[in-house]
């Protein structure tokens with residue numbers, strides 16, 4: 001088959017670009033362990049409000065001193081609507097939705113995940129001290145634009161840990 005020189009050049013160029021894309025994805029996923037914020041934990045959305053993992057929303061500290069935040073998304077609010085966490089401390093967020101898909105975005109940080117009914121989304125990150133807006137970034141209905149919450153990040157010395165409770169649900 002006779003392929004024109006320029007066509008051959010473009011074919012090779014496309015091949016090289018595709019190889020670069022796949023390689024960079026593979027390096028990020030397997031080399032740097034970068035994965036979407038989830039760990040394939042399931043939950044019954046109809047019972048999420050009473051589920052032991054989400055019965056108490058908000059900040060907790062587990063037996064080993066790690067800070068957790070349990071958050072529920074529902075039309076059209078985040079529960080809890082305000083949280084206070086220590087600065088420069090890794091916090092593991094666990095989120096689920098009891099109705100439709102929402103998007104949890106701690107604005108101007110890397111704290112962000114889709115919140116999908118039936119699944120528990122999880123990410124761990126830390127913040128500099130300050131006030132952060134939490135928005136919903138997945139259109140979820142007529143009240144989508146009202147679905148906001150606040151995150152207060154205070155210096156470690158000013159942070160009052162909540163009463164220690166069992167938070168180590170994995």
Ligand code: CUA
Nearest residue numbers: 102136138140
């Ligand atoms: Cu929830 Cu948009």
